[in-house]
Each structure stands twice: as structure tokens, then as C-alpha cells.
Amino acid sequence: MAEQDVPALVGTPTPDTVLAAVAEHGAVLLRGGWRHDAYVALGDALMTASPYQGGFHDERDVIGGDPTTTTVTRGTQGMPLHREASYAPGAPDLLMFRCERPAADGGATTLCDGLALLAALPAAVRAACEELTLRWESALPTPVWQRMCGTTDPAAAERMLRQWEPYLRPWESIHIDVDEDAMTVGFGTRCTPPTLFEGVPAFCNSLFISRPQPGEYHDRRLRVRSGTGAPVPEDLVATAADVAARLTVAVPWRSGDVLVVDNSRYLHGRQAFTDAGRAVAVRMGHLRKEVAA
Known part of the structure; x- marks a missing residue:
């Protein structure tokens, strides 16, 4: 495995410079001792930051009382x-990591790089991936969905969840x-959805996290199958x-x-x-419209 085979910028590049590097390369590493407040300011300049919900996947801790960090x-x-x-509506466009220690x-x-990965697959496998639709499912026990939705009425809970539908992409x-x-909530999407900046297919999904290697993190609350209901071919x-x-x-x-990643193109994990x-x-x-223009 190579180390740091992503472009690195030093000093304090402008948001436009950072975004241009991400659009071209899919990820960029910012070296130079970024302080927490500068990291937050850069993120706010590039994107509308999403607050952490944690209702179903409570696996992170909020930093400094800011639910977006x-x-x-x-x-x-x-x-x-x-x-x-990738298993739910509204997947973020950008990820921004900062190493404190x-x-x-x-x-x-x-x-x-999901673009490089798709291109490197054998032709038959690549074609199968481009045709494959996925259906991610999360089974929420009744007390859980009632707490998350703030109601005991299944119809009201379903209406709340379906408020996402106007924002779905055509393939979702x-x-x-x-x-x-x-309550079982299913989310349909492509195995190779188009990228944010180029609009071309990339192998950018969470199939590997559904089949972890021994000792790796395993989220047992999610299951995935093909859009037809058949198992995803092993x-x-x-x-x-x-x-x-x-x-x-x-990336050591x-x-x-600070590491900025195009979440529509690059897969990420950790050692x-x-x-x-x-x-x-x-x-x-999500990328700010005025920045993307």
C-alpha cells in the first residue's frame, strides 16, 4: 500500500484552491498545522455542514458542542x-478530516479512487457493477423508530421519512x-453512482463494509441486496x-x-x-451552490 498518493497543499490555500484540487483529484491533503478554528472556517466556506444526528448510528462524539463537528x-x-x-438519502458531497493527534x-x-477502481475491474465485472442497483435496509425495532420519529403512529413516522423523497436523485x-x-427502512441507489464534479460512474458505495475482513469494524444493523431482491453476487x-x-x-x-475528500468519488477507511x-x-x-458555480 502506497503512502500519501494524494496531492498535498502547504500553507493556507484559499477555499477556491482547495476546491479546485478536490474537483481535479478527488482528495487533497492540507499540510501545515491547521488549527481547529481554521479547519471549521474552511469547511463552512466550502459546504453546508450537516449536523450529526446519531439516532440510529450513535458511534461518534460531538466536539466542542458543535453538532457539525x-x-x-x-x-x-x-x-x-x-x-x-451511501446507505441513506442525503449522503454528503464532501468529507473533511482533521488530525489533532x-x-x-x-x-x-x-x-x-472509485473512478480508478471501476476502470481497473475486468470488463464483465465492470459492466455488471454499472448495471447493479443496491437496496440498503435498516431494521429499527419499534421502540427505536418511535423514539427517533417522536410518534407511535406508523403512518406519521412514514410520512416523516418520506419527506426526503423530493430531494432524492433520479436513481434513488x-x-x-x-x-x-x-420498521424496515430501505434505500435504493446505484452501485456506481455518478460523481459530483464530472458526472461519470464511479465504484463508490459501501459494499465492502457489509463484508469486512476479520477484525475489521462490522455494522450489523445494515443489510444490502440487489434492487431485484436477489443477493449481491459474492x-x-x-x-x-x-x-x-x-x-x-x-494517509499517515x-x-x-486536514484531508478533504469528494465523497462521490473516493472510498475511505482506516488502518x-x-x-x-x-x-x-x-x-x-453538501457543496455550497455559490462555491460550485
């Missing part, structure tokens, strides 16, 4: 490559089933994982580093570590 996922396990929140050993953030869909035990995922392993690069953190003092923050959100 949190720790990364708790724990020291390795994290499989994935697209942030790197791990003494391991703990690098890993990156894989929402499916909701309720019984006495749980050989397709295995082939893509093998190719991704060859293309993955590691230094204190004050395992044992140093509980590792501290990395994350912010995410």
Missing part, C-alpha cells in the same frame, strides 16, 4: 473502505415496511475488493493535517491501531 467512529478497529452514508502506530486513513428511492416488531464484491486493495493508499497523519490517544475530527456536508 465530531470524532470519527469510536474504537480502534480497522475500517473497510466505504462511501460515507495521530496514533503512535497505525491509524492511517485509507483512500481508494425509499422503501418502508412496518410490522409490530420493527464474486463481484470479492473481485472489486481485490482490485481496491491494490489501488488503496494510506501528522498533527494539524487498525492500538493507541487510544488518536484524535481525528470529521465534518461533512
Whole structure:
């Protein structure tokens, strides 16, 4: 695995310079001892930051009372490559990480370019990926969905969840089933959705996180199948994982580093570590329209 095979900018580049680098390369590392307040200001200039909800996936801690800035996922396990929140409506456009303190050993953030990954797949597998639709499902036990939605009425809860529908992209869909035990929320999307800046297909999804390697983080609350209801072919995922392993690069953190990632193009993960003092923050959100113009 190569280290830091993403462009690096030093000093204090302007938001326009950072965005141009992300649009061209998909990710950019900002070296130069970024303070927390400068990191937040850069994020606010580039994107409308999303507040952390944590109702279903309570796995992060809010930093400094700001719900748009949190720790990364708790724990020291390795994290499989994935697209942030690809299993739900409203996946962020941009991710911004800042390292307060790197791990003494391991703990690098890993990156894989979904454009390069799709292009490197065998032709038949690539074609299958481009045709494949995914349906992510989360089963919420009745007490959980009632608490999250603030109601005991299934119809009212469904109406609340379907408020996302006007904002769905043309290839996305929402499916909701309720019984006495749980509410199952399904989200339909493509295996290779188009990228934010170029509008071309990329292998940018969370299939690898649904099939982690031994010892890696495993989110057992999510399940995935194809849009037809059939299982996602194991050989397709295995082939893509093998190719991704060859293309993955590691970003060895230094204190004050900031990493900006196009979440529609790049998969990200992390290496395992044992140093509980590792501290990395994350912010995410949607590109500001006036910045994108």
C-alpha cells in the first residue's frame, strides 16, 4: 500500500484552491498545522455542514458542542473502505478530516479512487457493477423508530421519512415496511453512482463494509441486496475488493493535517491501531451552490 498518493497543499490555500484540487483529484491533503478554528472556517466556506444526528448510528462524539463537528467512529478497529452514508438519502458531497493527534502506530486513513477502481475491474465485472442497483435496509425495532420519529403512529413516522423523497436523485428511492416488531427502512441507489464534479460512474458505495475482513469494524444493523431482491453476487464484491486493495493508499497523519475528500468519488477507511490517544475530527456536508458555480 502506497503512502500519501494524494496531492498535498502547504500553507493556507484559499477555499477556491482547495476546491479546485478536490474537483481535479478527488482528495487533497492540507499540510501545515491547521488549527481547529481554521479547519471549521474552511469547511463552512466550502459546504453546508450537516449536523450529526446519531439516532440510529450513535458511534461518534460531538466536539466542542458543535453538532457539525465530531470524532470519527469510536474504537480502534480497522475500517473497510466505504462511501460515507451511501446507505441513506442525503449522503454528503464532501468529507473533511482533521488530525489533532495521530496514533503512535497505525491509524492511517485509507483512500481508494472509485473512478480508478471501476476502470481497473475486468470488463464483465465492470459492466455488471454499472448495471447493479443496491437496496440498503435498516431494521429499527419499534421502540427505536418511535423514539427517533417522536410518534407511535406508523403512518406519521412514514410520512416523516418520506419527506426526503423530493430531494432524492433520479436513481434513488425509499422503501418502508412496518410490522409490530420493527420498521424496515430501505434505500435504493446505484452501485456506481455518478460523481459530483464530472458526472461519470464511479465504484463508490459501501459494499465492502457489509463484508469486512476479520477484525475489521462490522455494522450489523445494515443489510444490502440487489434492487431485484436477489443477493449481491459474492464474486463481484470479492473481485472489486481485490482490485481496491491494490489501488488503496494510506494517509499517515501528522498533527494539524486536514484531508478533504469528494465523497462521490473516493472510498475511505482506516488502518487498525492500538493507541487510544488518536484524535481525528470529521465534518461533512453538501457543496455550497455559490462555491460550485
